[in-house]
Amino acid sequence: MKDALSVVAQSRTRLAVLLALIAVLIAGGVTLGSWAVGSDPGSGYAKAVSGTNLTLNEASALTTAQLHPGGTGDVVVSVNNTNPFPVTVTAVNGAGTITSNKGVSCDAATGVTFAPQTPNVTVPANTGLTPYVFTLAGAASMSNASDNSCQGAIFTIPVTLTGTS
Numbered sequence: 001m002k003d004a005l006s007v008v009a010q011s012r013t014r015l016a017v018l019l020a021l022i023a024v025l026i027a028g029g030v031t032l033g034s035w036a037v038g039s040d041p042g043s044g045y046a047k048a049v050s051g052t053n054l055t056l057n058e059a060s061a062l063t064t065a066q067l068h069p070g071g072t073g074d075v076v077v078s079v080n081n082t083n084p085f086p087v088t089v090t091a092v093n094g095a096g097t098i099t100s101n102k103g104v105s106c107d108a109a110t111g112v113t114f115a116p117q118t119p120n121v122t123v124p125a126n127t128g129l130t131p132y133v134f135t136l137a138g139a140a141s142m143s144n145a146s147d148n149s150c151q152g153a154i155f156t157i158p159v160t161l162t163g164t165s
Contacts (some may be wrong), residue, residue, distance in 0.1 A: 007132045049084060053164065054087060054161055056077065056078065056079055057078035057131045058078070059076045059133060060101075060154045060156070065152070067155070069142055072140060072142075074137050074140070075114065075157055076136075077136065078093065078133045079132050079134075080127050080128065081123040082128065083125055084109040084126060085165050086121060087123050087125075087163040087164070088120050088163055089119055089121045089134075089163045090158070091123075092116065092118075092161055092162075093160050095160045098114065098156065098158070100150060101156075102150060103149070105149045106146075106149045107151050110146060110147075110150060111147075112140055112146070112150075112155050112159045114140055115139050115141065117139050119134065
């Protein structure tokens with residue numbers, strides 16, 4: 001009986017080895033029968049979006065009364081970014097004559113100046129109709145030459161922004 005079991009076990013082992021070899025040969029035949037395919041050099045394409053300028057908004061309602069003769073105050077900037085990517089504002093520079101809501105007497109003698117800034121503020125992508133607001137601490141200063149009529153005035157400080165994506 002032991003001999004019979006030994007013969008059967010050897011037969012099963014041989015059968016398993018034989019089936020494995022047949023499977024390898026079939027797989028090898030399929031692989032050998034296939035062809036490798038590549039391509040000649042060519043090009044793929046991608047297109048960059050065209051960036052749009054940031055849009056500055058009215059932000060006078062967001063200001064805090066800080067300016068006084070001989071002192072400094074914060075400047076509030078409100079901006080929209082319609083680009084599909086964030087923009088980091090790297091510079092804010094003055095871009096014209098500073099005026100006030102108090103009229104000519106305050107405009108002519110405001111004594112208010114703006115110091116260029118390098119805020120490195122990131123404006124999120126697609127701000128759409130929701131402006132992004134940031135504050136430039138101490139960016140405005142008022143000299144002792146300011147007219148008395150400038151008390152309580154809100155000063156409009158024209159600026160330009162420089163940024164990178």
